[in-house]
Amino acid sequence: MRDRPGPLTPRVRLSVLDRSRVRVGHSHAEALRDTVAFARQVEQLGYHRFWVSEHHGVPGVAGSAPTVLAAAVAAATSRIRVGTGGVMLPNHQPLVVAEQFGVLESLFPGRMDMGLGRSVGFIEAVRKALGHDKEDAAEFSPRLTELLGYFTGDQAVRGYPADGLRVSPFVLATGAGARVAAAHGLPLVIGAFRGEDAMIDAITTYRAEFRPSTWAADPYVVLSSTVAVADTTEDAWRLLVPEAWSMAYSRTRGEFPPLSAPNDILAQPMTPRERTLFEQSLQGHIFGTPSEVTKALDHLLTRTAADEVLVTTSTYDRTAMLDSYRQLADLYL
Template identity: 75%
Template sequence: MLDRSRTREGHSPAEALRDTVEFARRAEALGYHRFWVSEHHGVPGVAGSAPTVLAAAVAAATSRIRVGTGGVMLPNHRPLVVAEQFGVLESLFPGRIDMGLGRSVGFTGPVRRALGHDKDDADRFEGQLAELLGYFTGANEVPGLPAEGLRVPAFVLATGAGAGIAARHGLPLVIGAVRGEEPMLRAVRDYRAEFRPSPLAAEPYVVVSLSVAVAATAEEAWRLLVPEAWAMAHSRTRGVFPPLRPAAEVLALPMTARERSLFEQSLRGHLFGTPAEIAESLDALVARTGADEVLVTTSTHDRAALLDSYRLLADAAGGR
């Protein structure tokens, strides 16, 4: 389960962060295997900007579920600092920490400037990844205390060249169908063909990421996706990613032709339906991709409906 600490209309970022911690407690009670948090900077609709800090809060509020990042955007940080942060997390919560790593940079030019980076910094990811892993093995000139000697599972979040980087470094791959399912399937095939075993992973390991909404009817499940779809359409027409609005308000909005097109486009590529329909869809997805795990994220305005969706999803995926 991945939670991005989405803000809701009429609610503060602080409430969104507290909701994330509560979601983690619920996820653990429902039997989810991992709970990950994300990194976004300068996005009004997303409160999750400090993933290792939030992961510490989540780990402290839970007792069994694995806690990690989906992910820390390595181009925004020095590898030594990231290693130290995960070393602290693993020291405090041994055997429960995952290190998900991405190569995205800031959402806008002003955000990138505030972070002291530009788009080209994403090209440095592979070198930064090697340096980061070296702090855990003691391969670098500077000791990465307290990370040195610790074993923290590392995952590469893939877009574009990310799958090849994961294969070359022998790391698990996290991938979604952002550009469509066929490009994702090609990337997964290439990853498996090019994978080089490492101390962190002896064999290829694929985690497929997608949005899933579950409700008593397919119509209700579809409506859960509406607030996030409108936020995406809004961001692409106005350059601002807003807090989530209730589905009924969104569906009543007068949209321009471009807004309607982007809104409908944002509703594609997600799984939604009843528990039985979702169980069948997940089985088909795993069969097509050979995925070892499925990483699920869902964002909607109605917090109670969101929690119910995760409960129904846990029931639908029971035994899978």
């Protein structure tokens, strides 16, 4: 019998970010098809949004073209909002991004979210292939202004078919990046795994400095977090193991690998540095039985007064992953 909390938890918006993680023994093409199938599943569970990501030259992530994948997801679903978490604006010309989202909004009116980030390539070779470098991240705010201007008609070039359309923009930010969202009057997406106190400070700054815009009259905070639910605490913890090991592997070898099965990871020897990084990567997430997850997530929602949670859980066992999302939906939706 599953461990359930006592009283029903107040309703909260839950959404999903899926990065099309590749699994050992499976192809990148399979990962992309898994993403589309997963979107249909979480739509049935009642989740509010389904976002896809942008990564380049990463063996363990198939999601490299988010607007293309978002189109496939939107075509395969009917109700759930679809978007990007996010398009990395330093990698693209704002006009092209506006045109792409204009096409998406035209084909799937009222369902598209334009999540935008300021990250550049993970390694120098990728940044060189993209034609950018780390310094380009500093141009995020003016690029964002230009991009939004193609929707409002404030640019010299008319960004058809974006011109006059209302795609919902979001800013993916940490620390000082929250000020960019506030200055532009846009909803903020912030990771809950980067340290709770620092996250609270960034959210407080965002709300204090928020300037109402044509896009949003009030601040809106989306917490991005890994949330793993299972019948036992141990089973929930094991869901975190594949992603944690991939993170530790990337920090020691400079390459983010496909997800391995937990048993394979836990059975292999680790150097002291790998063990430390692995254990660090397991921290800061919400996991456990339904009652344990409810307690931890409610605490976070109370401290942040967040409007929405963007769940980012990925793991090797997709059946167990779907069950985790199903149990979370049972708790909050």
